[in-house]
Amino acid sequence: MKLIAVTSCPVGMAHTYMAASSLKKTAKRLGYEIKVETQGALGIQNRLSSVDIEEADVFILAADVALQEAERFDQCATYKVSTSQLIKKCEKSITEAIASLQA
């Protein structure tokens, strides 16, 4: 199971990075491979490549503000969640994302 995610938040200082960190930690614990792109005050970091996007089974979109370069993800089955939900209930969000997109 390959997961990709993008996180972003209004000020781009805290939630973006907390959510990314929380996703990586939780996915690892659950035994999933994940790559997380952050779109915060530091700009786009850990950019998802077209290969990453193509190979991904699940795309978790945690963007509290407009996604940058959104067209890259046009073909993705997308699960949307807020960054704060992701930080507070990360395991539940990942499980739900997988369940909803495989259904």
Next chain:
Amino acid sequence: MTLQQIMASENIILDMEVTDKNQALNKLATALDKSGRLHSLKGFMVDVKKRESIESTNMEMGVAIPHSKCEAIAVSSVAMARLKEPIDWEDGGSLVKYVFLLAVSPEDDGITHLEVISKIAELLIEESFLSLLSTAIDGMTIITYIQNYMAQ
């Protein structure tokens, strides 16, 4: 900017005694102001509260991360409080014991200050860091821990 320039030990307040959210925010912001990090305490408080009104920054792990990027900030900074008694964050959520007030100045060029703050944000989901916060005897202990994490 280095971690120590951003998170000075004088802005880490352990066992702060407050009764509500407003008092906690005021005390932390005043500490930043006294250490010369703000142009306007009032302007800063207005922006912090504005961000808080969009969505509560209570992270439900006993940690809240109020934050702001605005003209009222002279030097990018992090102030932190460990509260003697946890307080209600006035959002219907769980009680808050640790408050990290993050301030980014639009005057700071480059990205090092943002890198430091993003690393601190990452640490806030680590149980080992939260456990250190609960027992730390001084600000330097906390700063050293973050320093080591950043060096990894």
